[in-house]
Amino acid sequence: MTMAKRDTYTPDSLLAVAVEVFIERGYDGTSMEHLSRAAGISKSSIYHHVRSKEELLRRAISRALDGLFGVLEEPGATGGRAIERLEYVTRRVAEVLLDELPYVTLLLRVRGNTDTERWAMERRREFDHRVAELLMEAAADGDLRPDVDIPLATRLLFGMINSIVEWYRPGRGTSRDEVAEAVVRTAFAGLRTS
Amino acid sequence: MTMAKRDTYTPDSLLAVAVEVFIERGYDGTSMEHLSRAAGISKSSIYHHVRSKEELLRRAISRALDGLFGVLEEPGATGGRAIERLEYVTRRVAEVLLDELPYVTLLLRVRGNTDTERWAMERRREFDHRVAELLMEAAADGDLRPDVDIPLATRLLFGMINSIVEWYRPGRGTSRDEVAEAVVRTAFAGLRTS
DNA sequence: CCTTGCCCCGACCGATCGTTCGGTTACTCT
DNA sequence: AGAGTAACCGAACGATCGGTCGGGGCAAGG
Numbered sequence: 001m002t003m004a005k006r007d008t009y010t011p012d013s014l015l016a017v018a019v020e021v022f023i024e025r026g027y028d029g030t031s032m033e034h035l036s037r038a039a040g041i042s043k044s045s046i047y048h049h050v051r052s053k054e055e056l057l058r059r060a061i062s063r064a065l066d067g068l069f070g071v072l073e074e075p076g077a078t079g080g081r082a083i084e085r086l087e088y089v090t091r092r093v094a095e096v097l098l099d100e101l102p103y104v105t106l107l108l109r110v111r112g113n114t115d116t117e118r119w120a121m122e123r124r125r126e127f128d129h130r131v132a133e134l135l136m137e138a139a140a141d142g143d144l145r146p147d148v149d150i151p152l153a154t155r156l157l158f159g160m161i162n163s164i165v166e167w168y169r170p171g172r173g174t175s176r177d178e179v180a181e182a183v184v185r186t187a188f189a190g191l192r193t194s
Numbered sequence: 195m196t197m198a199k200r201d202t203y204t205p206d207s208l209l210a211v212a213v214e215v216f217i218e219r220g221y222d223g224t225s226m227e228h229l230s231r232a233a234g235i236s237k238s239s240i241y242h243h244v245r246s247k248e249e250l251l252r253r254a255i256s257r258a259l260d261g262l263f264g265v266l267e268e269p270g271a272t273g274g275r276a277i278e279r280l281e282y283v284t285r286r287v288a289e290v291l292l293d294e295l296p297y298v299t300l301l302l303r304v305r306g307n308t309d310t311e312r313w314a315m316e317r318r319r320e321f322d323h324r325v326a327e328l329l330m331e332a333a334a335d336g337d338l339r340p341d342v343d344i345p346l347a348t349r350l351l352f353g354m355i356n357s358i359v360e361w362y363r364p365g366r367g368t369s370r371d372e373v374a375e376a377v378v379r380t381a382f383a384g385l386r387t388s
Numbered sequence: 389c390c391t392t393g394c395c396c397c398g399a400c401c402g403a404t405c406g407t408t409c410g411g412t413t414a415c416t417c418t
Numbered sequence: 419a420g421a422g423t424a425a426c427c428g429a430a431c432g433a434t435c436g437g438t439c440g441g442g443g444c445a446a447g448g
Contacts, residue, residue: 008424008425008426009425024305024306025305025307026220026222026305026307028220028222028223029222029305029307031404031405031406032405032406032407033404033405033406041425041426041427042426042427042428043406043407043427043428044407044408044409044426044427044428044429045425045426045427047406047407047408048424048425048426049425052406052407053406053407054406111218111219111220111223112218113219113220113223149368149372149376151367151368152367152368152372152373152376153376153380155357155358155360155361156354156357156376156377156380158357159353159354159356159357159358159360159361160350160353160354160357162353162357162360163349163350163352163353163354163356163357164349164353166349166353166356167349167353173345173346174343174345174346178343178346179346182343182346182347182350183350185384186347186350186381186384186385187380187384189383189384190379190380190381190383190384191380202394202395202396203395225434225435225436226435226436226437227434227435227436235395235396235397236396236397236398237397237398237436237437238396238397238398238399238437238438238439239395239396239397241436241437241438242394242395242396243395246436246437247436247437248436
Protein backbone atom coordinates (compact mmCIF):
# COMPACT_ATOMS: atom_id res chain seq x y z
CA MET A 1 0.00 0.00 0.00
CA THR A 2 2.17 2.86 1.24
CA MET A 3 5.07 3.11 -1.11
CA ALA A 4 8.16 2.20 0.91
CA LYS A 5 10.91 4.80 0.66
CA ARG A 6 13.79 3.32 -1.31
CA ASP A 7 17.27 4.75 -1.28
CA THR A 8 17.49 5.24 -4.99
CA TYR A 9 17.63 8.30 -7.18
CA THR A 10 14.61 10.26 -8.30
CA PRO A 11 14.94 12.84 -11.07
CA ASP A 12 14.93 15.52 -8.37
CA SER A 13 17.50 13.99 -6.05
CA LEU A 14 19.76 13.34 -9.02
CA LEU A 15 19.26 16.94 -10.06
CA ALA A 16 20.50 18.13 -6.68
CA VAL A 17 23.74 16.22 -7.17
CA ALA A 18 24.15 17.34 -10.77
CA VAL A 19 23.61 21.01 -9.97
CA GLU A 20 26.41 20.95 -7.41
CA VAL A 21 28.80 19.59 -10.02
CA PHE A 22 27.58 22.03 -12.67
CA ILE A 23 28.34 24.89 -10.32
CA GLU A 24 31.76 23.64 -9.40
CA ARG A 25 32.97 22.85 -12.92
CA GLY A 26 30.59 24.90 -15.06
CA TYR A 27 27.91 23.27 -17.22
CA ASP A 28 30.09 22.89 -20.31
CA GLY A 29 33.03 21.78 -18.19
CA THR A 30 31.00 18.94 -16.66
CA SER A 31 30.89 15.60 -18.46
CA MET A 32 28.39 12.84 -17.84
CA GLU A 33 31.36 10.90 -16.50
CA HIS A 34 31.83 13.60 -13.84
CA LEU A 35 28.16 13.40 -12.96
CA SER A 36 28.17 9.62 -12.71
CA ARG A 37 31.12 9.69 -10.34
CA ALA A 38 29.51 12.34 -8.14
CA ALA A 39 26.20 10.44 -8.08
CA GLY A 40 27.84 7.08 -7.47
CA ILE A 41 26.04 5.39 -10.35
CA SER A 42 27.19 4.59 -13.87
CA LYS A 43 26.98 7.04 -16.71
CA SER A 44 24.29 5.05 -18.51
CA SER A 45 22.18 4.82 -15.35
CA ILE A 46 21.74 8.56 -15.34
CA TYR A 47 19.70 8.21 -18.51
CA HIS A 48 17.23 6.04 -16.64
CA HIS A 49 16.18 9.14 -14.66
CA VAL A 50 16.61 11.99 -17.12
CA ARG A 51 16.49 12.24 -20.88
CA SER A 52 19.70 14.23 -21.35
CA LYS A 53 22.31 16.46 -19.81
CA GLU A 54 20.42 19.49 -21.04
CA GLU A 55 17.25 18.34 -19.27
CA LEU A 56 19.12 18.57 -15.99
CA LEU A 57 20.01 22.15 -16.82
CA ARG A 58 16.44 22.96 -17.83
CA ARG A 59 14.99 21.52 -14.62
CA ALA A 60 17.44 23.49 -12.48
CA ILE A 61 16.83 26.74 -14.30
CA SER A 62 13.05 26.30 -14.20
CA ARG A 63 13.15 25.87 -10.46
CA ALA A 64 15.13 29.09 -10.07
CA LEU A 65 12.85 31.06 -12.38
CA ASP A 66 9.71 29.77 -10.64
CA GLY A 67 11.08 31.02 -7.32
CA LEU A 68 11.96 34.46 -8.66
CA PHE A 69 8.72 35.07 -10.58
CA GLY A 70 6.79 33.76 -7.57
CA VAL A 71 8.00 36.76 -5.57
CA LEU A 72 6.27 39.13 -7.98
CA GLU A 73 2.92 37.43 -7.23
CA GLU A 74 3.18 37.82 -3.48
CA PRO A 75 0.91 40.42 -1.78
CA GLY A 76 3.88 42.56 -0.69
CA ALA A 77 4.88 42.92 -4.34
CA THR A 78 1.47 43.86 -5.70
CA GLY A 79 0.02 46.32 -3.17
CA GLY A 80 1.20 49.54 -1.60
CA ARG A 81 3.54 52.35 -2.51
CA ALA A 82 6.07 51.53 -5.24
CA ILE A 83 9.11 52.15 -3.06
CA GLU A 84 7.71 49.75 -0.46
CA ARG A 85 7.01 47.11 -3.10
CA LEU A 86 10.53 47.59 -4.45
CA GLU A 87 12.04 47.07 -1.02
CA TYR A 88 9.86 44.01 -0.45
CA VAL A 89 10.85 42.50 -3.79
CA THR A 90 14.52 43.24 -3.19
CA ARG A 91 14.47 41.46 0.16
CA ARG A 92 12.43 38.53 -1.11
CA VAL A 93 14.59 38.06 -4.21
CA ALA A 94 17.64 37.94 -1.98
CA GLU A 95 15.89 35.38 0.22
CA VAL A 96 14.79 33.20 -2.69
CA LEU A 97 18.29 33.39 -4.08
CA LEU A 98 19.67 32.21 -0.75
CA ASP A 99 17.06 29.46 -0.32
CA GLU A 100 17.49 28.12 -3.85
CA LEU A 101 21.15 29.05 -4.08
CA PRO A 102 22.48 26.32 -6.40
CA TYR A 103 19.61 26.61 -8.85
CA VAL A 104 19.73 30.40 -9.07
CA THR A 105 23.52 30.23 -9.34
CA LEU A 106 23.14 28.08 -12.43
CA LEU A 107 20.55 30.43 -13.89
CA LEU A 108 22.83 33.42 -13.49
CA ARG A 109 25.74 31.71 -15.22
CA VAL A 110 23.94 30.68 -18.38
CA ARG A 111 25.63 31.97 -21.53
CA GLY A 112 23.21 31.21 -24.37
CA ASN A 113 24.86 28.31 -26.18
CA THR A 114 21.71 26.18 -26.48
CA ASP A 115 17.98 26.78 -26.87
CA THR A 116 17.47 26.05 -23.17
CA GLU A 117 20.05 28.64 -22.21
CA ARG A 118 18.63 31.27 -24.54
CA TRP A 119 15.16 30.67 -23.10
CA ALA A 120 16.57 31.13 -19.61
CA MET A 121 18.24 34.40 -20.56
CA GLU A 122 15.03 35.73 -22.04
CA ARG A 123 13.00 34.91 -18.92
CA ARG A 124 15.68 36.53 -16.81
CA ARG A 125 15.58 39.71 -18.85
CA GLU A 126 11.82 39.71 -18.43
CA PHE A 127 12.20 39.48 -14.68
CA ASP A 128 14.75 42.30 -14.58
CA HIS A 129 12.38 44.42 -16.62
CA ARG A 130 9.57 43.91 -14.11
CA VAL A 131 11.81 45.17 -11.31
CA ALA A 132 13.02 48.08 -13.41
CA GLU A 133 9.38 49.14 -13.73
CA LEU A 134 9.12 49.25 -9.96
CA LEU A 135 12.11 51.55 -9.86
CA MET A 136 10.50 53.84 -12.42
CA GLU A 137 7.28 53.98 -10.41
CA ALA A 138 9.17 54.80 -7.24
CA ALA A 139 11.02 57.55 -9.08
CA ALA A 140 7.73 58.97 -10.36
CA ASP A 141 6.47 59.03 -6.76
CA GLY A 142 9.51 61.10 -5.82
CA ASP A 143 10.77 58.42 -3.45
CA LEU A 144 14.13 57.99 -5.17
CA ARG A 145 17.02 60.43 -5.03
CA PRO A 146 16.54 62.69 -8.04
CA ASP A 147 20.04 62.05 -9.40
CA VAL A 148 19.75 58.29 -9.83
CA ASP A 149 19.91 56.90 -13.35
CA ILE A 150 17.10 54.32 -13.35
CA PRO A 151 18.52 51.76 -15.79
CA LEU A 152 21.93 52.05 -14.19
CA ALA A 153 20.52 51.73 -10.68
CA THR A 154 18.60 48.62 -11.73
CA ARG A 155 21.81 47.05 -13.00
CA LEU A 156 23.73 47.87 -9.85
CA LEU A 157 20.92 46.66 -7.59
CA PHE A 158 20.79 43.30 -9.38
CA GLY A 159 24.56 43.23 -9.49
CA MET A 160 24.68 43.42 -5.74
CA ILE A 161 21.92 40.89 -5.16
CA ASN A 162 23.16 38.42 -7.76
CA SER A 163 26.72 38.61 -6.50
CA ILE A 164 25.54 36.69 -3.45
CA VAL A 165 25.80 33.45 -5.40
CA GLU A 166 29.51 34.09 -5.89
CA TRP A 167 30.42 34.01 -2.22
CA TYR A 168 27.59 32.91 0.09
CA ARG A 169 27.99 29.46 1.60
CA PRO A 170 25.25 28.38 4.03
CA GLY A 171 26.32 27.84 7.60
CA ARG A 172 29.47 29.89 7.17
CA GLY A 173 29.63 33.50 8.34
CA THR A 174 26.59 35.67 7.98
CA SER A 175 23.13 34.10 8.19
CA ARG A 176 20.48 34.13 5.50
CA ASP A 177 18.38 36.89 7.07
CA GLU A 178 21.40 39.02 7.89
CA VAL A 179 22.57 38.91 4.28
CA ALA A 180 19.12 39.83 2.96
CA GLU A 181 18.87 42.67 5.45
CA ALA A 182 22.35 43.99 4.60
CA VAL A 183 21.55 43.94 0.88
CA VAL A 184 18.35 45.92 1.40
CA ARG A 185 19.97 48.43 3.74
CA THR A 186 23.08 49.01 1.60
CA ALA A 187 21.17 49.28 -1.65
CA PHE A 188 18.44 51.59 -0.39
CA ALA A 189 20.90 53.89 1.35
CA GLY A 190 22.06 54.84 -2.13
CA LEU A 191 18.59 54.97 -3.64
CA ARG A 192 16.02 56.36 -1.25
CA THR A 193 15.32 60.02 -0.57
CA SER A 194 15.71 61.50 2.93
CA MET B 195 64.92 48.10 -43.06
CA THR B 196 61.78 49.36 -41.37
CA MET B 197 59.55 46.40 -40.74
CA ALA B 198 56.52 46.86 -42.97
CA LYS B 199 53.24 46.39 -41.11
CA ARG B 200 51.63 43.21 -42.36
CA ASP B 201 47.98 42.42 -41.87
CA THR B 202 48.57 39.18 -40.09
CA TYR B 203 47.89 38.01 -36.58
CA THR B 204 50.13 38.63 -33.62
CA PRO B 205 49.63 36.70 -30.40
CA ASP B 206 47.94 39.80 -28.98
CA SER B 207 45.59 40.51 -31.88
CA LEU B 208 44.62 36.86 -31.95
CA LEU B 209 44.01 37.04 -28.22
CA ALA B 210 41.58 39.90 -28.71
CA VAL B 211 39.51 37.77 -31.08
CA ALA B 212 39.69 34.69 -28.87
CA VAL B 213 38.62 36.56 -25.75
CA GLU B 214 35.47 37.79 -27.46
CA VAL B 215 34.51 34.23 -28.34
CA PHE B 216 35.41 32.95 -24.87
CA ILE B 217 33.06 35.52 -23.36
CA GLU B 218 30.23 34.75 -25.72
CA ARG B 219 30.37 30.96 -25.46
CA GLY B 220 32.28 30.45 -22.23
CA TYR B 221 35.83 29.10 -22.19
CA ASP B 222 34.83 25.43 -21.95
CA GLY B 223 32.07 25.94 -24.50
CA THR B 224 34.54 27.32 -27.07
CA SER B 225 36.35 24.88 -29.35
CA MET B 226 39.45 25.65 -31.38
CA GLU B 227 37.17 25.24 -34.38
CA HIS B 228 35.04 28.13 -33.08
CA LEU B 229 38.15 30.25 -32.62
CA SER B 230 39.47 29.48 -36.10
CA ARG B 231 36.17 30.49 -37.68
CA ALA B 232 36.06 33.75 -35.70
CA ALA B 233 39.67 34.56 -36.56
CA GLY B 234 39.29 33.61 -40.21
CA ILE B 235 42.28 31.27 -40.18
CA SER B 236 42.49 27.51 -39.88
CA LYS B 237 42.56 25.68 -36.59
CA SER B 238 46.15 24.58 -37.01
CA SER B 239 47.27 28.11 -37.85
CA ILE B 240 46.26 29.25 -34.41
CA TYR B 241 49.03 27.08 -33.01
CA HIS B 242 51.55 29.10 -34.99
CA HIS B 243 50.83 32.05 -32.69
CA VAL B 244 50.03 30.42 -29.35
CA ARG B 245 51.03 27.18 -27.73
CA SER B 246 47.59 26.08 -26.61
CA LYS B 247 44.02 27.06 -25.85
CA GLU B 248 44.93 27.45 -22.22
CA GLU B 249 47.71 29.90 -23.07
CA LEU B 250 45.09 32.21 -24.55
CA LEU B 251 43.20 32.08 -21.28
CA ARG B 252 46.36 32.68 -19.27
CA ARG B 253 47.34 35.71 -21.35
CA ALA B 254 43.88 37.22 -21.00
CA ILE B 255 43.70 36.67 -17.28
CA SER B 256 47.21 38.01 -16.72
CA ARG B 257 46.30 41.21 -18.49
CA ALA B 258 43.26 41.66 -16.26
CA LEU B 259 45.18 40.94 -13.07
CA ASP B 260 48.00 43.31 -14.04
CA GLY B 261 45.46 46.09 -14.47
CA LEU B 262 43.78 45.46 -11.13
CA PHE B 263 46.95 45.07 -9.06
CA GLY B 264 48.36 48.12 -10.82
CA VAL B 265 45.68 50.23 -9.17
CA LEU B 266 46.98 49.31 -5.72
CA GLU B 267 50.41 50.76 -6.64
CA GLU B 268 49.07 54.15 -7.71
CA PRO B 269 49.70 57.14 -5.42
CA GLY B 270 46.02 57.58 -4.64
CA ALA B 271 45.91 54.04 -3.27
CA THR B 272 48.98 54.30 -1.06
CA GLY B 273 48.75 57.71 0.60
CA GLY B 274 46.12 59.50 2.63
CA ARG B 275 43.24 58.55 4.87
CA ALA B 276 41.99 54.97 4.45
CA ILE B 277 38.46 55.99 3.46
CA GLU B 278 39.91 58.22 0.73
CA ARG B 279 42.18 55.44 -0.51
CA LEU B 280 39.20 53.08 -0.52
CA GLU B 281 37.14 55.46 -2.59
CA TYR B 282 40.05 55.98 -4.98
CA VAL B 283 40.59 52.25 -5.40
CA THR B 284 36.88 51.65 -5.90
CA ARG B 285 36.70 54.21 -8.69
CA ARG B 286 39.91 53.06 -10.34
CA VAL B 287 38.96 49.39 -10.20
CA ALA B 288 35.69 50.24 -11.90
CA GLU B 289 37.62 52.22 -14.53
CA VAL B 290 40.15 49.44 -15.16
CA LEU B 291 37.30 46.97 -15.39
CA LEU B 292 35.63 49.15 -18.01
CA ASP B 293 38.86 49.78 -19.95
CA GLU B 294 39.89 46.11 -20.00
CA LEU B 295 36.33 44.82 -20.04
CA PRO B 296 36.74 41.55 -21.99
CA TYR B 297 39.83 40.49 -20.10
CA VAL B 298 38.41 41.20 -16.65
CA THR B 299 35.16 39.53 -17.68
CA LEU B 300 37.08 36.36 -18.39
CA LEU B 301 38.93 36.60 -15.09
CA LEU B 302 35.70 36.90 -13.14
CA ARG B 303 34.16 33.86 -14.81
CA VAL B 304 36.96 31.42 -14.13
CA ARG B 305 35.82 28.32 -12.25
CA GLY B 306 39.00 26.46 -11.29
CA ASN B 307 39.04 23.48 -13.66
CA THR B 308 42.71 23.81 -14.65
CA ASP B 309 45.94 24.98 -13.02
CA THR B 310 45.69 28.29 -14.85
CA GLU B 311 42.18 28.87 -13.55
CA ARG B 312 43.11 27.98 -10.00
CA TRP B 313 46.04 30.36 -10.14
CA ALA B 314 43.71 33.10 -11.37
CA MET B 315 41.27 32.48 -8.53
CA GLU B 316 44.06 32.66 -5.98
CA ARG B 317 45.36 35.99 -7.31
CA ARG B 318 41.83 37.31 -7.31
CA ARG B 319 41.29 36.32 -3.70
CA GLU B 320 44.56 38.07 -2.89
CA PHE B 321 43.31 41.23 -4.53
CA ASP B 322 40.00 41.12 -2.72
CA HIS B 323 41.86 40.67 0.53
CA ARG B 324 43.90 43.82 -0.12
CA VAL B 325 40.72 45.85 -0.55
CA ALA B 326 39.13 44.24 2.49
CA GLU B 327 42.11 45.56 4.50
CA LEU B 328 41.31 49.05 3.31
CA LEU B 329 37.75 48.64 4.58
CA MET B 330 39.04 47.50 7.96
CA GLU B 331 41.35 50.50 8.20
CA ALA B 332 38.54 52.87 7.31
CA ALA B 333 36.37 51.25 9.96
CA ALA B 334 39.13 51.66 12.55
CA ASP B 335 39.31 55.35 11.62
CA GLY B 336 35.59 55.61 12.36
CA ASP B 337 34.83 56.62 8.80
CA LEU B 338 32.42 53.75 8.15
CA ARG B 339 28.91 53.46 9.52
CA PRO B 340 29.28 51.50 12.75
CA ASP B 341 26.70 48.89 11.78
CA VAL B 342 28.45 47.63 8.61
CA ASP B 343 29.73 44.07 8.62
CA ILE B 344 33.17 44.44 7.02
CA PRO B 345 33.48 41.08 5.22
CA LEU B 346 29.90 41.36 4.04
CA ALA B 347 30.36 44.93 2.85
CA THR B 348 33.48 43.89 0.94
CA ARG B 349 31.51 41.19 -0.84
CA LEU B 350 28.67 43.50 -1.74
CA LEU B 351 31.04 46.23 -2.92
CA PHE B 352 32.84 43.85 -5.25
CA GLY B 353 29.54 42.34 -6.25
CA MET B 354 28.37 45.70 -7.45
CA ILE B 355 31.61 46.58 -9.23
CA ASN B 356 32.09 43.19 -10.82
CA SER B 357 28.50 43.04 -12.03
CA ILE B 358 29.46 45.72 -14.54
CA VAL B 359 30.92 43.05 -16.81
CA GLU B 360 27.50 41.42 -17.02
CA TRP B 361 25.75 44.35 -18.66
CA TYR B 362 28.08 47.17 -19.73
CA ARG B 363 28.55 47.52 -23.47
CA PRO B 364 30.77 50.41 -24.62
CA GLY B 365 29.09 53.10 -26.64
CA ARG B 366 25.64 52.07 -25.48
CA GLY B 367 23.87 53.97 -22.71
CA THR B 368 25.91 55.34 -19.83
CA SER B 369 29.51 56.39 -20.41
CA ARG B 370 32.58 54.95 -18.74
CA ASP B 371 33.05 57.81 -16.28
CA GLU B 372 29.36 57.99 -15.43
CA VAL B 373 29.31 54.31 -14.54
CA ALA B 374 32.39 54.61 -12.36
CA GLU B 375 30.94 57.67 -10.64
CA ALA B 376 27.59 55.96 -10.04
CA VAL B 377 29.27 52.92 -8.53
CA VAL B 378 31.28 55.04 -6.13
CA ARG B 379 28.32 57.18 -5.14
CA THR B 380 25.88 54.30 -4.66
CA ALA B 381 28.35 52.15 -2.74
CA PHE B 382 29.62 54.86 -0.43
CA ALA B 383 26.14 56.11 0.38
CA GLY B 384 25.65 52.80 2.17
CA LEU B 385 29.09 52.73 3.73
CA ARG B 386 30.27 56.18 4.79
CA THR B 387 29.41 57.96 8.01
CA SER B 388 27.57 61.32 7.98
C1' DC C 389 67.37 34.17 -60.13
C1' DC C 390 67.33 31.38 -55.55
C1' DT C 391 67.14 30.94 -50.63
C1' DT C 392 65.20 31.99 -46.11
C1' DG C 393 61.62 32.24 -42.87
C1' DC C 394 57.00 33.61 -41.58
C1' DC C 395 52.23 32.44 -42.06
C1' DC C 396 49.10 29.40 -43.20
C1' DC C 397 46.77 25.01 -44.66
C1' DG C 398 44.37 20.06 -44.92
C1' DA C 399 44.74 15.72 -43.03
C1' DC C 400 45.05 13.26 -39.25
C1' DC C 401 45.95 11.71 -34.12
C1' DG C 402 44.29 9.58 -29.66
C1' DA C 403 41.11 10.97 -26.21
C1' DT C 404 36.83 12.23 -24.66
C1' DC C 405 32.20 13.87 -25.54
C1' DG C 406 26.85 12.83 -24.92
C1' DT C 407 24.10 9.09 -25.86
C1' DT C 408 22.34 4.24 -26.95
C1' DC C 409 21.82 -0.60 -26.34
C1' DG C 410 21.32 -5.32 -24.56
C1' DG C 411 21.35 -7.43 -20.56
C1' DT C 412 21.57 -8.33 -15.23
C1' DT C 413 20.26 -7.62 -10.66
C1' DA C 414 16.96 -7.09 -6.91
C1' DC C 415 12.68 -5.97 -5.15
C1' DT C 416 7.32 -6.02 -5.32
C1' DC C 417 3.14 -8.12 -6.05
C1' DT C 418 0.23 -12.14 -6.75
C1' DA D 419 7.42 -19.84 -6.82
C1' DG D 420 6.93 -17.08 -10.72
C1' DA D 421 5.98 -12.69 -13.29
C1' DG D 422 6.81 -7.96 -13.73
C1' DT D 423 9.45 -3.97 -13.39
C1' DA D 424 12.46 -0.17 -11.58
C1' DA D 425 17.30 0.61 -11.15
C1' DC D 426 21.41 -0.25 -12.68
C1' DC D 427 25.54 -1.74 -15.52
C1' DG D 428 29.57 -2.42 -19.24
C1' DA D 429 30.44 -1.89 -23.89
C1' DA D 430 30.20 0.55 -27.71
C1' DC D 431 28.37 4.33 -31.01
C1' DG D 432 29.46 8.46 -34.11
C1' DA D 433 30.87 13.07 -33.30
C1' DT D 434 33.87 16.31 -31.68
C1' DC D 435 37.61 17.61 -28.68
C1' DG D 436 42.59 19.89 -28.31
C1' DG D 437 46.64 19.27 -30.61
C1' DT D 438 50.35 17.51 -34.30
C1' DC D 439 52.49 17.05 -38.72
C1' DG D 440 54.45 17.82 -43.27
C1' DG D 441 54.20 20.78 -46.63
C1' DG D 442 52.74 25.02 -49.67
C1' DG D 443 52.61 30.09 -50.81
C1' DC D 444 54.80 34.27 -50.78
C1' DA D 445 57.33 38.47 -49.54
C1' DA D 446 62.09 40.01 -48.34
C1' DG D 447 67.12 39.86 -48.91
C1' DG D 448 70.93 38.40 -51.52
